[in-house]
Amino acid sequence: xxITALAGGVGGAxxxxxxxxxxxxxxxxxxxxxxxxxxxxxxxxxxxxxVSPDVDTLLYTLGGGIDEAQGWGRADDSRIVQGELAAYGVxxxxxxxxxxxxxxxxxxxxxxxxxxxxxxxxxxLATRWGLPGxxxxxxxxxxxxxxxxxxxxxxxxxxxxxxxxxWVEDRTRTPAQRFVVxxxxxxxxxxxxxxxxREADLVILPPSNPVVxxxxxxxxxxxxxxxxxxxxxxxxxxxxxxxxxxxxxxDACLSAIGVESSAAGxxxxxxxxxxxxLIDPADAVPGPPGLxxxxxxxxLLMGERAGAARLARAALDLGLxxxxx
Amino acid sequence: xxITALAGGVGGAxxxxxxxxxxxxxxxxxxxxxxxxxxxxxxxxxxxxxVSPDVDTLLYTLGGGIDEAQGWGRADDSRIVQGELAAYGVxxxxxxxxxxxxxxxxxxxxxxxxxxxxxxxxxxLATRWGLPGxxxxxxxxxxxxxxxxxxxxxxxxxxxxxxxxxWVEDRTRTPAQRFVVxxxxxxxxxxxxxxxxREADLVILPPSNPVVxxxxxxxxxxxxxxxxxxxxxxxxxxxxxxxxxxxxxxDACLSAIGVESSAAGxxxxxxxxxxxxLIDPADAVPGPPGLxxxxxxxxLLMGERAGAARLARAALDLGLxxxxx
Numbered sequence: 038x039x040i041t042a043l044a045g046g047v048g049g050a051x052x053x054x055x056x057x058x059x060x061x062x063x064x065x066x067x068x069x070x071x072x073x074x075x076x077x078x079x080x081x082x083x084x085x086x087x088v089s090p091d092v093d094t095l096l097y098t099l100g101g102g103i104d105e106a107q108g109w110g111r112a113d114d115s116r117i118v119q120g121e122l123a124a125y126g127v128x129x130x131x132x133x134x135x136x137x138x139x140x141x142x143x144x145x146x147x148x149x150x151x152x153x154x155x156x157x158x159x160x161x162l163a164t165r166w167g168l169p170g171x172x173x174x175x176x177x178x179x180x181x182x183x184x185x186x187x188x189x190x191x192x193x194x195x196x197x198x199x200x201x202x203x204w205v206e207d208r209t210r211t212p213a214q215r216f217v218v219x220x221x222x223x224x225x226x227x228x229x230x231x232x233x234x235r236e237a238d239l240v241i242l243p244p245s246n247p248v249v250x251x252x253x254x255x256x257x258x259x260x261x262x263x264x265x266x267x268x269x270x271x272x273x274x275x276x277x278x279x280x281x282x283x284x285x286x287x288d289a290c291l292s293a294i295g296v297e298s299s300a301a302g303x304x305x306x307x308x309x310x311x312x313x314x315l316i317d318p319a320d321a322v323p324g325p326p327g328l329x330x331x332x333x334x335x336x337l338l339m340g341e342r343a344g345a346a347r348l349a350r351a352a353l354d355l356g357l358x359x360x361x362x
Numbered sequence: 363x364x365i366t367a368l369a370g371g372v373g374g375a376x377x378x379x380x381x382x383x384x385x386x387x388x389x390x391x392x393x394x395x396x397x398x399x400x401x402x403x404x405x406x407x408x409x410x411x412x413v414s415p416d417v418d419t420l421l422y423t424l425g426g427g428i429d430e431a432q433g434w435g436r437a438d439d440s441r442i443v444q445g446e447l448a449a450y451g452v453x454x455x456x457x458x459x460x461x462x463x464x465x466x467x468x469x470x471x472x473x474x475x476x477x478x479x480x481x482x483x484x485x486x487l488a489t490r491w492g493l494p495g496x497x498x499x500x501x502x503x504x505x506x507x508x509x510x511x512x513x514x515x516x517x518x519x520x521x522x523x524x525x526x527x528x529w530v531e532d533r534t535r536t537p538a539q540r541f542v543v544x545x546x547x548x549x550x551x552x553x554x555x556x557x558x559x560r561e562a563d564l565v566i567l568p569p570s571n572p573v574v575x576x577x578x579x580x581x582x583x584x585x586x587x588x589x590x591x592x593x594x595x596x597x598x599x600x601x602x603x604x605x606x607x608x609x610x611x612x613d614a615c616l617s618a619i620g621v622e623s624s625a626a627g628x629x630x631x632x633x634x635x636x637x638x639x640l641i642d643p644a645d646a647v648p649g650p651p652g653l654x655x656x657x658x659x660x661x662l663l664m665g666e667r668a669g670a671a672r673l674a675r676a677a678l679d680l681g682l683x684x685x686x687x
Contacts, residue, residue, distance in 0.1 A: 125486065
């Protein structure tokens with residue numbers, strides 16, 4: 038079976054590690070291939086190096102190198118390089134990069150300088166992290182440089198800042214007026230992305246941020262059409278519990294685009310292609326016709342990694358049920 | 363008094379730290395300014411980052427950050443970043459860079475990307491290392507990208523390799539046929555370099571490599587003319603003891619250009635501008651007319667830093683004597 042998922046960073050990565058665990062635990066599904074299309078709108082050039090936060094979080098989480106407590110960055114990392122950069126007055130300091138993490142950014146930047154595309158670079162990085170051996174293919178959503186900017190109100194009027202600055206430095210305290218994704222309208226989907234959606238047996242949307250993670254991927258020309266056209270069921274997992282994000286600031290992002298912070302609100306963003314919607318019991322509302330809504334037992338979430346596997350299994354079961362309908 | 367020195371890496375840096383110590387220890391000379399013109403022919407792009415080995419060794423040595431035992435690189439450094447690069451298969455691994463050192467290369471590369479010239483970048487780096495407070499100005503010999511390559515014999519014929527590869531990976535075991543300095547003939551001296559030589563009260567050539575350090579600086583258009591034209595005495599310190607280099611591979615470099623590995627051989631490279639020549643007693647030969655040759659007491663060299671200060675004091679005394687002639 039070919040399963041294709043769209044994903045952002047921490048939440049998506051943890052869910053997809055759980056999905057791989059769930060597949061591996063089921064003899065009938067262990068040989069399934071998992072293709073992940075990663076958001077690259079978070080990408081940012083820091084200290085002259087190209088950083089791809091969602092891709093790296095996926096690599097480190099799936100490859101066993103993640104800082105588990107933090108959810109991003111490398112385990113057992115130090116901050117020597119960034120301390121030196123601070124001593125030289127080279128900023129910004131609001132984005133914390135560990136030394137092991139710097140290795141990834143230097144490698145990516147080096148390969149970009151050699152003329153490699155992000156797809157080929159991600160493949161090289163994924164090889165080091167053992168993803169092919171797990172039957173996982175990680176694809177950036179596009180090879181084009183795309184950056185999500187956030188329009189916020191400043192004293193001297195509206196100003197567009199990089200998404201990372203709003204997310205990490207500002208911690209979304211300044212309300213977003215809107216999101217502007219530079220380069221997205223002209224970005225082609227990376228090689229393999231559209232086929233992975235069209236040819237999938239099941240498409241899964243993990244509980245990633247529906248606006249600035251999955252929403253950005255949906256903006257890549259052709260992706261939404263591929264989701265509408267695929268014969269595979271498309272199953273989403275709501276990122277909200279009782280209308281609040283489990284992690285991150287999905288509510289702040291939803292309000293910026295005028296969508297209610299609720300499972301129904303999120304589902305409305307996917308209305309033209311979503312077949313199944315897995316939500317928390319607290320958010321249970323009847324779905325529109327043609328959308329199968331199921332609730333999961335919140336006890337599934339007990340225990341970080343095992344909980345993710347159980348939640349992913351529930352999404353798999355919903356998808357398999359839809360395939361048999 | 364304005365003292366201008368040309369310098370390479372480890373040997374030059376240690377000597378010049380001794381010179382600054384000697385100046386500071388003499389109330390009549392403590393207010394002297396020291397301008398150092400650094401060789402940048404060793405510069406190399408590694409992992410997509412611009413590394414300037416001689417400039418960095420001078421910065422770290424004069425700024426108190428050097429790995430004293432090794433002579434180059436940062437004290438108390440680790441190798442996390444390069445370990446990651448190796449895991450990704452990004453080479454080369456023969457050039458060892460520590461994590462603190464990476465901070466310098468990332469800062470330099472970032473500023474180069476911002477459009478700053480090496481002179482301005484070196485000034486920023488030097489500020490962090492406290493050189494202005496020591497009355498030291500560090501200048502790269504040129505802002506142009508210049509790289510020393512070494513022609514060596516390979517199985518399939520002569521091949522030009524980067525100087526660093528010959529020096530660090532090959533350890534000069536393969537005889538050099540000649541040196542080719544890419545870009546040197548079209549390189550302009552960096553702002554301030556020629557004036558620092560012309561307007562100096564004393565010019566000092568530390569015991570740096572006469573071929574691949576000082577020799578490269580001498581190849582920058584205008585530098586040799588400035589040395590010939592300056593009214594300041596030019597005093598050199600031989601890098602050889604008994605015809606052998608104290609450190610490094612000056613002998614391998616001299617033989618490549620067909621010059622005898624002796625104090626007299628080195629002096630012949632500076633013949634058109636050298637006024638004073640400080641050598642080891644073992645190398646004592648009468649100098650040509652017009653060159654004042656003095657020997658130093660080898661006991662001066664006892665103790666790393668204090669020895670360098672005593673040797674530098676001897677060079678200073680020779681220079682002051684020439685000024686009074």
